[in-house]
Amino acid sequence: MNFDLKFIIFFKVLGQPVAMARPRMTKSGRVYIPKKSNDHMKLIATTVKELGFPEIKGPVKLIIDFYHKRPKTMKGDKQKYKVTRPDLDNLIKCVCDGVTKGYGWKDDSQVCNLSAHDYYCGSDDQPRTIITIFEIIER
Numbered sequence: 675m676n677f678d679l680k681f682i683i684f685f686k687v688l689g690q691p692v693a694m695a696r697p698r699m700t701k702s703g704r705v706y707i708p709k710k711s712n713d714h715m716k717l718i719a720t721t722v723k724e725l726g727f728p729e730i731k732g733p734v735k736l737i738i739d740f741y742h743k744r745p746k747t748m749k750g751d752k753q754k755y756k757v758t759r760p761d762l763d764n765l766i767k768c769v770c771d772g773v774t775k776g777y778g779w780k781d782d783s784q785v786c787n788l789s790a791h792d793y794y795c796g797s798d799d800q801p802r803t804i805i806t807i808f809e810i811i812e813r
Contacts, residue, residue: 679735679808683727683778687718690801691740693760694767711768718772718803730779733810735787740765743801744794751797762792769805778807786810 692714697705707715742756770782779785787810795801 676813678811678813680811682730682807682809683725684804684806685721685725687721687803687805688800689714689717690743691760691765691803692768693764694771695764715768715772715775718769718805719776722773722776722778727778729777730784730807730809732784733786733812734779734784735808735810736770736785736789737806737808738766738769738788738790739804740790740792741795741799741802741804742793744797744799748794753793753796753799756792756794762790765792765803766790769803773805773807 692710694715695708695711697707699705706712740756740762741753748754766788770785773779774782
């Protein structure tokens with residue numbers, strides 16, 4: 675299949691990346707998303723709204739780089755791959771839901787091409803999430 679990529683946006687969300695937690699239920703039966711996940715998702719949604727790019731209608735290529743706080747016991751200065759919890763798929767879900775709530779696209783089912791990386795920060799870096807979005811244009 676032949677396609678082109680149209681660059682849409684590149685942005686950074688400062689702070690420790692947060693995974694999408696499983697929905698919880700109150701004693702009265704109301705379902706809710708835990709506060710930490712909900713707050714991070716809202717932060718992403720607010721960032722997307724403030725950037726003001728038009729809602730993408732077609733297929734999307736999404737690239738996400740997660741940079742977590744470095745443990746004090748970690749040796750060396752360079753960033754390193756993170757292979758501990760939270761799981762990469764749950765981190766991705768929080769970003770996708772945040773972009774959806776911020777009207778970056780109609781639904782995260784539009785993401786057809788995904789690349790995600792999970793790192794510990796370098797010794798002088800701050801925790802953050804870097805998100806790059808392309809629209810896929812089929813020829």
